């Protein structure tokens with residue numbers, strides 16, 4: 001309404017309300033100034049340009065062509081400036097949003113974690129599930145000694161084998177089925193042998209083996225890693 | 239009043255706006271089939287309102303999310319109602335979306351000039367599904383955690399930039415705080431904002447082109463107001479009533495136990511309207527690295543096809559093709575959903591699935607109960623991790639149940655409602671019952687005749703049914719051991735009943751006690767039970783009973799504290815008999831150390847400390863320095879920590895918070 005009042009003081013006709021209403025209902029949009037641009041012949045029409053342009057050309061520094069050119073440039077500037085100012089908040093946001101791609105993973109030591117002792121693993125070859133207890137950083141928290149995942153350990157001909165509990169298909173938790181003495185993923189029915197190899201189902205690769213070390217004669221240390229699901233070979237997540 | 243309204247109208251033009259909104263022409267008059275768009279707008283409105291109020295009670299961090307949702311659900315007045323409406327309306331939305339989409343397709347409302355609006359609709363559908371997906375994770379319970387993991391892992395399959403996308407969605411390599419903050423920002427910010435924009439556009443475009451009348455037109459043209467508005471209002475009422483029915487029936491919405499990355503949840507499933515996609519991925523066609531086809535390519539192509547439908551529909555045949563495709567899709571998706579459900583409740587792994595649901599339910603109830611009783615000092619998960627009732631059975635099943643039993647099972651069985659008759663047992667194993675009822679029984683689970691003499695003689699339900707013995711049955715959800723136990727059953731360990739049974743010669747050498755161990759040939763049986771006790775007269779039998787009382791009192795079991803106190807004099811007599819008449823101290827130390835005897839020390843027998851010391855090292859000279867039979871030294875060999883052994887001991891001794899009588903709503 002500001003515009004209309006200014007124009008008013010320069011001696012234009014004040015649009016009466018009925019005419020405005022009619023204009024609104026005739027038009028797709030309800031902005032009064034646009035209505036007046038479209039409809040220059042009506043008494044409602046009173047537009048800044050009609051008042052100001054003659055005054056400018058009297059001063060004589062622009063021709064109609066120059067004016068068009070200058071207007072084009074102004075429009076261009078409007079778009080550029082508008083683009084820049086609205087890009088700033090998005091830019092800042094997206095920069096912060098992309099942080100996970102660049103954040104360094106904290107890596108202390110060789111990545112091996114002590115899981116248990118040899119005696120805790122059943123001697124008859126049945127796999128046993130063990131929680132992996134480690135420190136974990138979760139954004140603003142640092143948790144000491146919490147379970148960060150789980151693994152299966154089993155004895156196989158005098159050696160110990162470590163398998164990840166996370167399914168290589170899409171990451172569900174693989175079950176040990178005592179009734180059939182095998183591994184089974186309850187999500188999409190992938191079925192694995194005790195050595196981790198695929199029996200049936202949709203998993204693209206066998207269960208992920210983890211590197212294992214026996215330290216101090218009886219301590220079982222495992223290099224605990226998570227892997228990308230869906231590939232036919234294990235790619236560590238980092 | 240009128241003047242005021244006129245003034246407002248003059249400054250805002252509200253009157254003409256309302257007029258325009260209400261006096262939209264509907265060719266052929268109002269119809270019930272046009273209500274779906276309005277019910278969807280209404281559902282969105284309900285979700286926005288309840289969502290914002292939920293927001294006032296919700297905290298998006300991995301240590302707070304479950305805790306805050308539990309607080310909303312179980313502690314806040316009206317919280318269950320608020321959460322229930324949000325949950326159940328979210329369940330209604332896919333149905334409404336589908337009805338809306340089908341109406342638009344069947345009536346040909348998607349064709350030129352309404353292509354753009356149809357696309358708006360398709361995008362809206364995707365956005366609403368995205369809201370459901372992001373919402374599912376917010377409670378940070380086992381169900382949402384594991385199911386959403388599968389969904390975000392799917393992002394990994396996107397060609398070239400999959401792993402990066404996944405990292406951005408998850409907010410790192412692992413699930414954590416930032417997964418929740420990101421999901422919540424999407425759920426309550428970005429997606430609702432986009433939806434509002436698109437809905438405005440959708441309705442604007444709809445008004446621009448007008449409604450597509452369903453032919454043949456049955457009535458005269460009419461305005462939107464009031465006939466269609468009335469029908470829309472009735473439809474919204476019906477939607478709200480249905481939702482409220484479920485909200486009240488379920489007293490809000492289900493909350494499973496707090497998310498735990500180290501605890502499997504074998505019943506992780508997406509919400510029902512995503513089940514067909516979930517089942518789709520099980521197809522052998524998408525095995526190995528063809529998975530990306532099932533997960534990404536085919537679904538994207540299908541959405542692409544839907545977007546092309548306005549052009550295909552230009553021809554009459556094309557229209558029939560479109561409608562046919564959608565019905566075929568519905569049929570296929572319906573069949574896959576059915577298969578998924580069917581596999582879960584009756585497939586070859588249904589016993590595992592159903593048991594996982596029970597396990598989770600137990601943990602969930604326990605977490606809620608502990609949160610209410612003890613308060614949450616750190617996290618709800620930590621409450622569970624330090625709770626003997628929760629951890630005891632799990633540790634027992636893993637470390638002890640290869641030799642011992644607990645009431646004949648591995649400690650983790652669930653007692654189910656008794657079956658009153660064989661017929662009842664059979665009825666409850668039907669797959670319909672398993673689908674629909676919480677007291678269903680899987681044929682692979684265990685049952686035993688009620689009141690049978692030997693308390694831990696379980697058979698699979700299948701075996702019971704085929705044996706055809708009439709009677710009432712106790713039922714538990716557990717699987718049968720292949721081998722007989724080789725060490726005592728520890729249910730009620732050191733209680734009066736347990737010791738009295740132990741001291742019966744025939745019981746001592748049964749598999750419930752020492753039948754599977756070398757001790758069945760030891761002095762306790764050969765020299766004492768089988769030589770002396772077997773010939774006891776009534777008076778001696780009475781003395782032996784008092785000895786049992788006295789020995790049991792050593793355990794200081796919380797369950798027996800009352801009777802132990804009441805029977806103080808009897809227990810004193812029992813102690814005398816133990817020392818003098820029955821002379822247990824010939825072979826056992828009692829009240830003072832005695833390095834010369836063979837049998838385990840009876841001082842404090844069955845007390846917390848006694849159990850912990852024993853489990854740490856059964857070969858200690860206090861216990862079985864020479865005759866220990868296979869039991870590992872769990873503490874000495876670092877198999878279990880002292881804390882873990884304590885959890886097992888407390889659980890065996892029934893020494894934990896039992897739960898209040900005030901009901902937990904869930």
Ligand code: HEM
Pocket residue numbers: 281282285286287288289290292293296307321324325327328331366369370371372373374375376377425426427430491
């Ligand atoms: C079409 C719109 C929406 C849909 C379909 C939807 C869906 C869902 C679903 C499925 C859940 C999980 C509920 C459960 O089972 O526990 C949820 C939770 C939640 N939603 Fe929404 N939502 C919508 C809009 C919103 C909006 C607009 C907000 C806030 C501005 C919101 C805030 C929340 C909050 C705070 C929770 C967590 C509390 C809880 O889980 O009970 N939602 N939503």
Ligand code: FES
Pocket residue numbers: 167168169170171172185186187188189190201202203
């Ligand atoms: S996640 Fe294991 S089979 Fe799909």
